[in-house]
Amino acid sequence: MQAFGAIREPDVSAHLAREHIGDQEMPDSGLLRVFDLRAWSGDSSTRVVIDVERKVSLQYDRATNPDRLWVDLVGTRLHPNLARRVFPVGDGLLEQVRIAQNKDDVVRVVLDFKDVWEHQVFFLDNPTRLVIDVRGQVSPSPQVAQGSPPIPTRRVNGM
Numbered sequence: 001m002q003a004f005g006a007i008r009e010p011d012v013s014a015h016l017a018r019e020h021i022g023d024q025e026m027p028d029s030g031l032l033r034v035f036d037l038r039a040w041s042g043d044s045s046t047r048v049v050i051d052v053e054r055k056v057s058l059q060y061d062r063a064t065n066p067d068r069l070w071v072d073l074v075g076t077r078l079h080p081n082l083a084r085r086v087f088p089v090g091d092g093l094l095e096q097v098r099i100a101q102n103k104d105d106v107v108r109v110v111l112d113f114k115d116v117w118e119h120q121v122f123f124l125d126n127p128t129r130l131v132i133d134v135r136g137q138v139s140p141s142p143q144v145a146q147g148s149p150p151i152p153t154r155r156v157n158g159m
Helices: none
Strands: 018-021 024-027 032-041 045-052 057-063 068-074 076-078 085-088 094-103 106-113 118-124 129-135
Touching: 032 085, 032 094, 045 094, 045 106, 057 118, 068 118, 068 129, 076 094, 076 106, 106 129
Parallel strands: 032 076
Antiparallel strands: 018 024, 032 045, 045 129, 057 068, 068 106, 085 094, 094 106, 118 129
């Protein structure tokens, strides 16, 4: 597991009206927070996980030149420790993952692809998190001959 964001926050109650960022106090905007991002890589797949307070509306699409997937989390704001961050992955499928506040109420996550065949975007619960799975082409594993090696034969007088 590769943990990108080292930010782990407890469940935040809706009654909290203010949030402290450094020495600055910010009023609650009513937007849900995006507060952690991490990834795991396997032989032919990579999973990116983004922690959010609750399920949010999503918009996403794959774009080309360069090949990438963008995911907008509508009604969210990015935790300041994740603002405008780039997380290198370099596992053969993903080059990197970028995250930023795209609009006042939209966090955008961009996965820059290297060699991705398909992707899935979905939520998991307890705790709530957005999961992005990407898969590459599965290359067949080399076949290994079983048993003893063949006995060499030699032709004698055309037989």
